[in-house]
Amino acid sequence: MKIVVCVKQVPDTWAEKRLAPADSTVDRESVDGVINELDEYAIEEALRIKESAGGADSTVTVLTMGPEKATESIRKALSMGADAAVHLLDDALHGSDALQTSYALAQALGTLEWDLVVLGSESTDARMSVLPAMLAERLGVSQLTFARKVEVAGSNGSTTVRIERLTEAGYDVIEGSTPAVISVVEKINEPRYPSFKGIMAAKKKPLTTLTIADAGIESGGVGLAAASTAVTGFTEAPPRSAGTIVNDEGEGGRKLAEFLAAKKFV
Amino acid sequence: MDVTLGEEHEALRRTVEEFAREVVAPAAPGFDATGNFPYEIVRQMADMGLFGLPFPECYGGMGGDYFALCLAIEELARADSSVAITLEAGVGLGAMPLYRFGNEEQKSHWLPRLCSGTALGAFGLTEPGGGSDAGGTRTRAEIVDGEWVINGSKAFITNAGTDITELVSVTAVTGQRADGRKEISALLVPVPRAGFTAGPPYSKVGWHASDTRELAFENCRVPAANLLGERGRGYANFLSILDEGRIAIAALAVGLAQACVDASVAFAKERRSMGRAIASYQAIAFSIADMEVRAHTARLAYYAAAARLLAGQPFKKEAAMAKLYASEIAVTNARAATQVHGGYGVINDYPVARHWRDSKILEIGEGTSEVQRILIARELGLRPSV
Ligand SMILES: Cc1cc2nc3c(=O)[nH]c(=O)nc-3n(C[C@H](O)[C@H](O)[C@H](O)COP(=O)(O)OP(=O)(O)OC[C@H]3O[C@@H](n4cnc5c(N)ncnc54)[C@H](O)[C@@H]3O)c2cc1C
Numbered sequence: 324m325k326i327v328v329c330v331k332q333v334p335d336t337w338a339e340k341r342l343a344p345a346d347s348t349v350d351r352e353s354v355d356g357v358i359n360e361l362d363e364y365a366i367e368e369a370l371r372i373k374e375s376a377g378g379a380d381s382t383v384t385v386l387t388m389g390p391e392k393a394t395e396s397i398r399k400a401l402s403m404g405a406d407a408a409v410h411l412l413d414d415a416l417h418g419s420d421a422l423q424t425s426y427a428l429a430q431a432l433g434t435l436e437w438d439l440v441v442l443g444s445e446s447t448d449a450r451m452s453v454l455p456a457m458l459a460e461r462l463g464v465s466q467l468t469f470a471r472k473v474e475v476a477g478s479n480g481s482t483t484v485r486i487e488r489l490t491e492a493g494y495d496v497i498e499g500s501t502p503a504v505i506s507v508v509e510k511i512n513e514p515r516y517p518s519f520k521g522i523m524a525a526k527k528k529p530l531t532t533l534t535i536a537d538a539g540i541e542s543g544g545v546g547l548a549a550a551s552t553a554v555t556g557f558t559e560a561p562p563r564s565a566g567t568i569v570n571d572e573g574e575g576g577r578k579l580a581e582f583l584a585a586k587k588f589v
Numbered sequence: 590m591d592v593t594l595g596e597e598h599e600a601l602r603r604t605v606e607e608f609a610r611e612v613v614a615p616a617a618p619g620f621d622a623t624g625n626f627p628y629e630i631v632r633q634m635a636d637m638g639l640f641g642l643p644f645p646e647c648y649g650g651m652g653g654d655y656f657a658l659c660l661a662i663e664e665l666a667r668a669d670s671s672v673a674i675t676l677e678a679g680v681g682l683g684a685m686p687l688y689r690f691g692n693e694e695q696k697s698h699w700l701p702r703l704c705s706g707t708a709l710g711a712f713g714l715t716e717p718g719g720g721s722d723a724g725g726t727r728t729r730a731e732i733v734d735g736e737w738v739i740n741g742s743k744a745f746i747t748n749a750g751t752d753i754t755e756l757v758s759v760t761a762v763t764g765q766r767a768d769g770r771k772e773i774s775a776l777l778v779p780v781p782r783a784g785f786t787a788g789p790p791y792s793k794v795g796w797h798a799s800d801t802r803e804l805a806f807e808n809c810r811v812p813a814a815n816l817l818g819e820r821g822r823g824y825a826n827f828l829s830i831l832d833e834g835r836i837a838i839a840a841l842a843v844g845l846a847q848a849c850v851d852a853s854v855a856f857a858k859e860r861r862s863m864g865r866a867i868a869s870y871q872a873i874a875f876s877i878a879d880m881e882v883r884a885h886t887a888r889l890a891y892y893a894a895a896a897r898l899l900a901g902q903p904f905k906k907e908a909a910m911a912k913l914y915a916s917e918i919a920v921t922n923a924r925a926a927t928q929v930h931g932g933y934g935v936i937n938d939y940p941v942a943r944h945w946r947d948s949k950i951l952e953i954g955e956g957t958s959e960v961q962r963i964l965i966a967r968e969l970g971l972r973p974s975v
Contacts, residue, residue, distance in 0.1 A: 402600060516608050518638035519651040522600045 324376040324475065324482070326369045326383045327437045327459075329428060330400050332356040332393040333448040340448065346547055347554035348418050349448050351390060354440035358396045361443025362498075363403075364507050367514040369441045370404045372475055384404045384435060388416060388427055401525035406529065409435065413535045418547025421449070425457035427545050430538040432462065437502065438482065444506040455506035465499030468506040476502050592892055601653070604661045607670035608637065608879040614940070617669035623945050624790065626751050627798050634665075635706025640680055644688055648700035655833060656895040661838035663888075666844025667851065670728055670947035671798035673841045678747035678799075679703070681834045683710025686758050686775065690818030690826050695777065699756060708755035713743040713804055714827050714874035720745065721960050723760070724824060726773055728806060729763035735813055737776055739784070739806040745954075750802040754780055757804065760823045775823035776795035777815040784809030795947035802804075812820035832905050833898060834955050835912035839891035842915035842951045846884040849919075850925035852941050853877045854931055873929055880922045913961035916951035922957050923948040 334340045338354040362546040366385070373381045380541040385400040387393050392540075397408045411431045419427060432440060440462075446450035459466035467473075469492060471488035477483050487494040489508050517525075535542060543549055569578045582589045594602060608780060610821055613630060620627045623630050634640065642658045646649025651657075658680055666673035684703040687710070702708040728741025743749075749757055757778045765773040778785060788803040818826045821948035854877060857868035867873045923945040927934035930941050937943065952958045966973045 396601065402604075425627050516633075517600070517604050518636070519597075519601050519642055519653050519657060520638055520646070522597050522604070523652060525600075527596070 324373060324378075324439065325437045326381075326439045326441060327386050327432060327435055328362070328365050328383060328394060328400070329371045329440065329454075330362045330366065330385050330387045330406065331359045331443075331446050332389050332396040332513075333446055334358045336360065336447055339398060342554070343556050346418060347557060348547065351392065356392050356396060357487075358361045358399055358539055359443055359446045361445060361447075361450075361507065361509060363398075363442045363514040364509055364511055365405055365443045366405060367468075367512045368398050368473055368505075368507050369439075371512065372439070372441075372473065376475065384409060384437070386428065386431055386435070387411065388419075388484065388564045390417075390423060397530060398525050398550070399517065401528045401530075402521040403515060403520060405519075406528060408530045409534075410530060410532045411538060413533050413540075413543050415535050415546050418550060419545045420550040420552045421451050421453050422459065422551050423441050423545045423549065424455055427460055427535070427538070427540050429458055429461040430453075430540045431533055432458075432539055434533065439462075439475075439484070439501060442504070443508045444508050455504055459504035462504065465501070465503035467499050467503055471503055471510040473505060473507070473511070517560070565568045591827060594638075597653075598657060598660055600758050601657055602664055604637070605639070605661045605664040607666070607694055609664050609672075613665060613668035613672050617940070618938060620671065621669070622797075624792075624797045624936065626800050627672060628676070628752070628965055630751075631675060631706065631709075634672075634676060634863075639676055640684070641704030642680065643866060644700060644921035645705050646682070648688070648696060649702075649704035651704075654899055655836070656892075656899055659837050659891060659895055662837055663840040663844040663847075666841045667848040668842065668943070669798075669883075670845055674796055674799045675709075675748060676835070677837045677841055678712065679706075679709045681837045682712035682830065683748060683756065685833065686712065686817060686826065686830050687756075687777070689774070689830065690822075694814075695817065696879070699777075702755065703722070707753065709748045709751055710756040710758065711746050711747070711749040711754060712827070712830070713746045713759035714831075715743060715745050716746040716952040717742055717803065721957060723828070724771070724773070726760050726762055726771065726824070728759060728761040728772070730763050730776055732813060736810045737815060738784070739776065739778070739809040739811070741806050743806075745791070745801055746787075746804055749778060750781075750790065751800045754787075754800075755766075756780065757785070759804075759819055760827055763815035763820060764833065765801070766821065768940040772821045773824035774820045775826060776811060777817050778806075778809065779815075780810055782809055782811070784804070793950070795943070795950055805809050831955055834856070835908040835961075836891055836894045836898060836904075836968040838888065838912035838951065838955045839908070842912075842919035842948075843891060844889045845919045845948055845951070846880070846915070846922040848886060848915050849922040849941060850877060850880045850884055850946050852939075852944075853880065853926045856933075860931075864944065876925050876929060880925055883918035883922055886910070887918050890914050905967055909956075909961045909964040909968070912956065913958055913965070916948075917958060919951050919955050920948045 334356045335355040341350045343350040369383045383405040385405045385408040442455045455468050468484045469489045469491045472487040474485045484503050485498045488497050610671045627684045641650035642653045643655045646652045646807045662673050730737045762771045763774040766772045784807050786805045791801050890911040894911045897904035926941040927945045933939045
């Protein structure tokens with residue numbers, strides 16, 4: 324089983340996030356970068372699928388599109404246990420939107436051998452949650468998204484992937500055959516922390532850098548200028564207001580209901 | 590000249606920082622209140638390989654070094670001292686004597702289990718009659734029918750009574766030297782063991798979830814082969830373990846001192862008084878700035894001591910200075926952070942209240958501040974009366 328995990332570096336969840344005034348893209352320079360949280364679950368799931376599949380030919384490869392700095396996140400994914408990594412790194416990619424990113428990643432995946440592509444179901448910076456579906460569409464493979472559980476059955480040649488797809492009401496059971504794209508939600512597992520041995524080993528694992536030319540990506544198909552969506556303006560969120568304290572002197576419930584009604588929450 | 594961390598040390602530090610923030614910090618108020626040993630957290634630390642950090646891979650270790658251990662301890666202590674001391678005592682005191690002084694058979698028998706964190710070791714030097722005067726050991730051991738028979742007691746022993754404690758190494762008087770002084774040797778006691786009893790956990794001011802007990806040995810028999818290191822070298826060997834251990838305790842103290850800064854910065858920005866955030870009052874801001882200076886300086890002191898240890902240079906004085914300074918500033922920072930928090934500073938839900946209670950032990954364990962000053966003075970060629 325050959326698995327590729329798409330990993331995105333995002334601004335630290337704990338940091339204040341900003342858009343760069345010049346081009347309205349996320350300011351990635353001034354904050355610490357971390358692995359997008361849901362991608363850690365994707366890495367963990369890929370490692371578990373690999374471990375239960377066994378066999379020397381089972382591998383997990385990390386694929387990251389992002390600036391130079393994203394190497395830190397790639398190293399972390401490798402120290403968790405991934406075997407190799409591919410970094411799609413090219414200034415021309417800066418400012419790409421979701422549609423273009425899915426194109427670029429699909430092209431990069433074309434340079435690799437894989438049965439499964441695993442992703443987190445959304446990123447904490449963009450929160451669009453569309454990439455896994457776009458990618459499956461571009462690759463023309465089974466689309467198994469929002470998985471809270473993944474089971475891989477069968478052996479060489481005919482492998483079936485069955486997932487529990489989280490829905491608002493509960494879950495759907497969906498099945499598809501490989502090759503497939505899976506996206507995972509955080510209920511799926513508990514990502515491991517790298518061990519020191521893993522950290523040391525990560526240094527020696529293969530990390531390949533691809534330019535857009537290496538991946539066969541048309542320069543006109545990616546980047547800010549060619550994006551099909553644009554941020555036309557933005558304002559900072561207003562500071563949180565003080566809030567209202569309701570003291571319960573026998574009619575707290577009614578006061579809460581009034582508050583909710585006044586704000587049109589109910 | 591370089592005091593920045595290398596790539597691997599930094600990656601380890603960040604990993605443990607994340608673990609401490611996400612897993613240890615939320616659980617800490619709970620086990621601080623109950624005093625229950627944090628088995629589940631210890632298991633997760635074991636999965637990360639923290640108990641094997643400074644040991645070679647051939648014994649199941651991670652192939653790191655003592656500094657890596659110190660970094661992990663510092664980051665854990667930013668969340669909770671009980672968890673940090675459990676690692677410090679398990680590795681620095683429990684497993685290290687075996688690694689440094691054990692023979693091949695002893696090492697390959699014990700180290701893999703200790704490195705994996707499935708078993709904990711403890712280090713029994715202090716006795717009820719006195720810790721600073723470790724040479725005054727009264728516990729005795731003699732060979733009877735080819736076995737060591739141990740009698741006596743030990744006090745304040747960390748990790749000695751958990752469900753996963755499998756080894757206690759102890760110092761005991763095994764005879765008299767030619768010069769008339771006591772011959773002290775170290776012995777490995779596998780536990781549980783007939784004749785060995787760990788008393789109930791002490792009720793402590795701080796380090797609530799760290800396991801600390803008094804130990805009793807009544808005709809406790811262990812094989813002759815359980816002598817650790819050379820006969821008569823037990824006292825000297827244990828003291829050299831404490832030299833290293835002081836760097837690790839300094840790291841723990843720095844973690845606590847830094848935690849006080851972190852909590853105070855966050856609190857002072859949120860808390861308002863007389864119409865402004867208290868952070869905007871110079872009295873508060875300067876107090877926090879001073880805390881940061883102390884934490885930073887103490888960190889440099891333990892980095893410097895660790896650098897000498899790794900380089901194979903003498904480090905006794907540097908380790909004592911780092912331990913002395915870091916433990917004393919940890920207490921100072923905890924007091925200052927409590928003050929910044931006002932009334933909340935003495936409410937147990939707030940981490941600084943716990944840090945305050947946890948800090949005092951740092952000036953006592955692994956050699957009191959007075960003992961550190963004696964060591965430093967001696968290294969300067971002075972002979973303070975003891
Ligand atoms: C929570 C905790 C965990 C511990 N864990 C361990 C452990 O795992 N293993 C272990 O072996 N020990 C452990 N200890 C013991 C610790 O190392 C001793 O408490 C410490 O060495 C002090 O010994 P003491 O308590 O007997 O005090 P004493 O030695 O009786 O000292 C009392 C006071 O007199 C001062 N003093 C003593 N002699 C002199 C002198 N010559 N000159 C000037 N001042 C002097 C001391 O500095 C101190 O202020 C632990 C202690 C605590 C509190």
